Amino acid sequence: MSTMLEVSDLSHRYGAGDKAHVAVNDLSFTVEAGQLACIVGPSGCGKSTLLRAIAGLLPPTSGTVSLHGDLVTGVPDDLAVVFQDYSRSLFPWLTVAKNVEFPLRWTKLDKASRRERATAALEAVGLTGIGAKFPWQLSGGMQQRVSIARALASRPALLIMDEPFASVDAQTRFELEDLLRRVQREQGTTVLLVTHDIDESVYLGDRVLVLSKSPASIVADLPVPLPAERDQITTRESAEFVTLRGEVARLLHGPASAVGASAASTASAASVASADEAERDLVESAATAAKEEAKN
């Protein structure tokens, strides 16, 4: 296996002087090609800051991020991000097919190949034949499938997913988790997924990286000893699943990780703003071009 993502001694501090706030503290890890690594951490610990730095949206105060050996200094062309809020990341004025094709405009693919890729990506996520619909004509779960199809269509070197299933109901969440694992294995995609949900991190991951309370540092990097074929009922009942889930919960909620209630709620409010900012950065930069696309 080759290393796809390398995060080395990464730190990020917001502000300076008395008002300085260290959000990420000297964090190092790698993700191998084809791996699905999950990150779990307490609310407000610095997950969004970390993802923004990895995505090239935020220059870190110190340390480096490399994608397939290349230093990340801006948003890499071969990186895709799926956010929690599908309703804001899909363009409502473009059809589903055009939404999925959209990032391919920056590749060398001709129009016919772009269409073919989009059709195949929609098929991979179980949405064959809905390309002519608009996002707002679909359920929330279907819209998130479209976001996943769009991310996969560009065959990214790294797919970053920031709480991707937090806005759908429990049944849809299970379906999307299984869909992600299936497609990720079929296509060999390297995925870094952030979740608040301990069970989800264990069910989905090949590895679970547990972050400390703010400032984020890695408290554990745990391999997931579950078979590749997983099932929402039997896997979650298995001894390995229950043991690992307990271990992650203890690391997150044990005394060393406890966060005071008021500090947590303040941090949480600021971090929502930060995640929103990241999403806006990416979506807005694409929106202008998407409007042009709609005219064509």
Ligand SMILES: Nc1ncnc2c1ncn2[C@@H]1O[C@H](COP(=O)(O)OP(=O)(O)OP(=O)(O)O)[C@@H](O)[C@H]1O
């Ligand atoms: N732009 C900013 N300026 C100053 N401080 C910030 C900024 N963005 C985030 N922070 C602070 O950095 C810390 C980490 O925030 P971040 O959003 O990365 O956490 P998070 O783990 O993603 O949060 P959540 O779990 O709620 O999504 C928080 O204490 C937050 O208050």
